[in-house]
Amino acid sequence: MKNRKFLIGGIVIGLAIVFLAYMGFQGGSGYYFTVAEALEQRDSAAQSSIRIQGEVAEGFETSGAGQNLFFTLLHINEEGADPPLNASIQVNFTGAVPNNFEAGRHVVVQGRFEDDGSFTATSVVTACASKYEPA
Numbered sequence: 001m002k003n004r005k006f007l008i009g010g011i012v013i014g015l016a017i018v019f020l021a022y023m024g025f026q027g028g029s030g031y032y033f034t035v036a037e038a039l040e041q042r043d044s045a046a047q048s049s050i051r052i053q054g055e056v057a058e059g060f061e062t063s064g065a066g067q068n069l070f071f072t073l074l075h076i077n078e079e080g081a082d083p084p085l086n087a088s089i090q091v092n093f094t095g096a097v098p099n100n101f102e103a104g105r106h107v108v109v110q111g112r113f114e115d116d117g118s119f120t121a122t123s124v125v126t127a128c129a130s131k132y133e134p135a
Contacts, residue, residue: 032108035075036087042113049122051110057088058103069093069101069124073109093121100126 032051033041041050052073060071075087091109101107101124111121 035073035089036085038089038113038119039087042117049110049112051108052089052119053106053108054089056101056103056105056107060101060103062097064094067094067096069095069097073107073119076106090118091121091124092118093124095123098124098126100128 032053035052035054038050038052053076054073055076057072057074060069062069069092071091071093073089073091075085077085091111093109093111106127108125108127109119109121110123110125111119113119
């Protein structure tokens with residue numbers, strides 16, 4: 001009788017650990033589109049939230065005490081890509097601007113496309129500069 005309680009308790013704990021690990025993996029493994037892919041999917045993804053990776057273009061603007069951010073997200077061309085793509089998306093974001101947000105920085109934005117073709121982001125995450133990049 002006592003062993004049965006331990007067995008059932010162990011199974012319940014094991015299932016809880018498996019479930020939490022699965023949920024953690026699902027949350028952290030979301031796919032993001034490149035700018036060019038997102039533009040191709042714009043019509044089909046109009047009402048759904050998507051994630052897009054790109055590079056911040058020169059000339060971004062902030063307003064409202066730094067709470068509103070307007071910038072252009074550029075397609076990141078892979079080395080040796082022929083021909084390089086010049087795709088871009090206008091992004092509007094309301095919220096706290098990341099401290100290391102700057103032109104040339106790679107970012108991942110999450111949000112949805114608007115009817116006018118712009119992208120309203122609900123989050124902006126900057127990529128950390130690698131400390132192993134050559135000087």
